[in-house]
Amino acid sequence: MADLSTNFLGIKSPNPFWLASAPPTDRETNVERAFRAGWGGVVWKTLGEDPHVVNVSGPRYGAIHGGDRRLLGFNNIELISDRPLEINLQEITAMKRKWPDRAMVVSLMVPCEEKNWEAILKRVEATGCDGIELNFGCPHGMSERGMGSAVGQVPEYIEMVARWCKKYSRLPVIVKLTPNITDIRYPARAAKKGGADAVSLINTINSIMAVDLDRMCPDPHIDGKGTHGGFCGPAVKPIALNMVAEIARDPETAGLPISAIGGVTTWRDAAEFMALGAGSVQVCTAAMTYGFKIIEELCSGLSQWMDRKQYKSLDDFRGLAVPNVTNWQFLNLNYVVKAEINQDLCISCGRCHQVCEDTSHQAITKMVNGVRKFTVKEEECVGCNLCATICPIENCITMVPQSQGIDPRTKLPYGRPYANWTQHPHNPACAVK
Template sequence: MVDIRNDFLGIKSPNPFWLASAPPTDRIVNVTRAFKAGWGGVVWKTLGEDPPIVNVNGPRYGAIHGADRRLIGFNNIELISDRTLQENLREIKQVKRDWPDRAVVVSLMVPCEEASWKAVLPLVEETGADGIELNFGCPHGMSERGMGSAVGQVPEYVEMVARWCKQNTRMPVIVKLTPNITDVRFAARAAKRGGADAVSLINTVNSIMGVDLDAMAPSPHTDGKGTHGGYCGPAVKPIALHMVADIARDPETAGLPISAIGGITTWKDAAEFMALGAGNVQVCTAAMTYGFKIVEEMKAGLAHWMESKGYERLEDFIGKAVPNVTDWQFLNLNYVAKARIDQDLCIKCGRCHIVCEDTSHQAITATKNGERWFEVQDDECVGCNLCVSVCPVENCITMEQLTEGVDPRTGRPIDPTYANWTTHPNNPMSKAAE
């Protein structure tokens, strides 16, 4: 039997799918609907100090669409909760009482002064919430007032605020990290030094969604002016995967629990983040695109996949892909792969040929005996995977390892031994310049 119950920092939830701190978790009516739909937990929309902030009354969201209006990327300029602290706390208390088996974590963002944090923590504790998440990530609006990503971008601040919180509450502390930083490990290390129990990432990425070429202004715009917002949705998943993996395999932060966020839309996205070390996942854009019902697909899909792989509990696969994330310098330079085109599947669009011809290594034919025929020339193929990437037919082009004989491109025999950048005899720069 497959068990997808989740234990994150001792916070228990019936599944690893939490809703991230965002509009879907802004108020009791939404959160109740989410729990009815089956979500395992929520991180309540960020609370701030009273008086509450004021949002714009124009567009808060922008989107990038595919041809059939499938939402690929999303951005927002909404600020933290625009309701009073009291209102929010009352609703949180109510929800936690109504749904004791679900996780309720409260996101917080107050000015970078110990007194502000000291004041808010007991109020949250009183609601019975399971934990807090420190919003050091939002890149728009609040950052201009020294909060959100303005804190997350300075590791010393991250450490300092995390420490204040740990010293002033018994609740688990999750630090939410911004991706708008050169190397996310510095912020993660700081959070750990400050005593944080976990990190969550990524918050949204600084972005301008497009330019309205009629108005000559960013789109969407408010009264003719636009500002950068936070980018999220399917498009940011690769960025988030990388940052999660970096923290999971960094010697200083390895083992620090991670709640993964960033474009998680399906069970498979969730499984990938968890394989890279996340203890659970948080979702926002997918719910804002399709509604809460998607969690049914996520729960069932994850369970079915786990069953097919023989995993009984989440812990059986969490972190399993982490050892296989490495640095470039440790990739095996003796590994030789060539593209292979399955002629039965090939529909003869010729995209592989023209991209290889124009932009890569001229390794794919266009014709044979006057007919359209696309075939890889091993003596030119460097195994770059470009043809695989552009082929419109799944599994038509695959990369196949050469395990014996000679690489026709280099004329060198295939060497079965492992040799990376630091050891390979052909590399004149085996020592990286520091």
């Protein structure tokens, strides 16, 4: 059995799966249930100053569904903790005492004044928690009050607050980043510059989930009006993966510990984030969709996969994919793949033909010798992968690297040595002619 134990900034947990600061970590009852289920840690629902905020009493959540109403994306307009600070602090204290082996990180959001941060940090540190996460991410409700993503969108503020936190607390400081910006590297660099020990990302993405076409207002709505909320769930994972990778491979932030968040639903998602350098992963939507029991699948899946790969600990594979994330101009333009359709697996739905015909390169037949048959025309196939991605059967269409012979499409030999755009004669900036 692979060892899933995690040490993130010295915060130890039996597995890398933490519940993100969100509704599931709002109170002792939920956290107790989570720890019993086996979660490695929690980031407590964001604490603010008293008087505590109030939430709407109408719908807080919206979703988009795939086939069979499987939840693909989720959003919320819930604010930070809507309970008195003291109650939260007491419960955090009790929970950390009862579950000493679990990670207990406390999320914080107070106005951007040094004294406010100083005041709350003292009280939080007294709970015995393991670390703090600065909520610079929430895009709704709090941002309009100058907190949350309003801070996360200004690197100078991030740096300033991170510095205060390091000044007034001995606890590890994790800065939670908002994806509602143009370049995630800037806030990450600012966090590092301010002395933060780590970043966590992504927080939710600004979104309107749907429009009610009868009422002509956002759906869900509060008394006929709707507002933007934070988008999360499986659909945001690709955005999160990219942002994690950007920080992991940025020379200025390389090595900065990352707690990854964004659509982690199965063990595989978690492994992918870790391969891009994450030290722990945070989960929310999957738990809110299926309940806490999914932690069993997460741990079992990750551990089984590590055994298959002979990884003994999380450090054995952490970050292994980072060097392979590059910029477009460094991709090998002489790498040629052609789609190949496994005729034994093909069920003849014909979608590959249809989409290639309509939207790509007319490279797949639908009839061969008068019979319905789907085969790739090598002379037309550009290897784009569209057919494979839309095929309903796993592994029926594969992209096969070509090494021998001549590409009938370009008339160039296969297997030519690595060459990229920076070396290409069509590149105006290319020196080689």
